[in-house]
Amino acid sequence: MQVPAVFQYRRATSVEDALSLLAEYGPESRIVAGGHSLLPMMKLRLAHPEALVDINDLTELAGVRVEGDALVIGAMTRHAALLTAPEAGAHFPILHDAERVIADPIVRNRGTVGGSLCQADPSEDLSAVFAALRASLVIHGPEGARTVPARDFFLGPYETVVGQRELLVEIHVPVRPSTSAYVKVDRRAGDWAVGAAGAVLTIVDETVAEAGIGLTALGAPRFVAEEAEEFLAGGPPTDARFVEAGRIAADHCEPVADQRGPADYKRHLAGELVTRALRRAVGRV
Structure with missing residues (x-):
């Protein structure tokens, strides 16, 4: 039986209370929400925080809404809630594509969007999706709130810009005319990705005005x-250009060989998945 080391447990009543508790317990404290990443690591003694700050009572951090010109997703929004949110699917089908292939219903009912992003696992789906969408992330800390582009949020595997005394509270996605899609290859349903790609295209007058391409588990810098x-930007959305975009993406990623496959296979997969995601996105137009 695997049992975590001894730790203190505190339940936050507000964002300010959570920040106060993080300051009180210092660098060995951790936030817990869904817990699907942290708790297994604690049981294996790969993580041994001295204190857990539970934010499950912070219902103000949950929910999906359109506010002004942005889709706003609370960090405590469960995966299942994002999957069923009509606002998300209407503006960004890529979000529903990704949520359908994240783990299983049990995990999706408990795991949170913010927790997935803060974990910064190279094989986690939403990191690449929000990077492709050019989302912005709102972080609260002792000095107030700051907003960080998703592409600057990730410093490396399992590392983000969120400080020890800070808390991710919201994700903002600019609403604009676009089409999008996410495709994934895994060894079995609900597994971590062998590789995945997300594509977001804004097309004006038969020209790609802006393209966003995110890669999961394929060694792409900042996903x-x-x-x-x-x-792709400035050219027509043709299949030949999609194939070339896939080749370029494959050439510039650095996948790591692991139990899911060798690096050369993953590099090839990167090209194929980018092309498929672009085709699927355009097919939705």
Whole structure:
């Protein structure tokens, strides 16, 4: 039987209370919401925080809504809630695509959007999706709130810009005319991705005005294929250009060999998945 080390447990009553508790317990404290990433690591003694700050009572951090020119997603929004939110599907089908292939209903009913982003797992789906969408993330801390572009949020595997005394509270996605899609290859339903790609296209007068391409588990810096995005912008949304964008994305990613496959296979997969995501996105127009 796997049992975590001894730790203190406190239940926050507000964002300010959560920040106060993080300051009180210091650098060895951790936020817990869904707990699907942190608790298994604690049981294996791979993580051993001295204190857990539970934010499950912070219902003000949950929900999906359109506010002004942005889709606003609370950090405590459960995956299942985002999957069924009509506002998300209407503006950004990529969000529903990704949520359908995240784990299983049990995990989706408990796990949170903010928790997934803060985990910064290279194989986690939403990191690439929000990077492709050019979302902004709102972080609260002792000095107030600050907003960070999703593409600057991730510092590396399992590392983000959220400080020890800070809390991610919202994700803002600018609402604009676009089409989008997310495709994933995994070994079995609900598994971590062998590889996945998300595409977001704004098309004006038969020209790609802006492209967003996110990659999951394929060694793309900050989860983004920037070179492929730059290639697509300003040109027509043709299949030949989608194939070339996939080739460019594959050339600029650095996948790591693991139990899910060798690096060369994953690099090939990157190209194929980018092309498929772009085709699927345009097919929705």
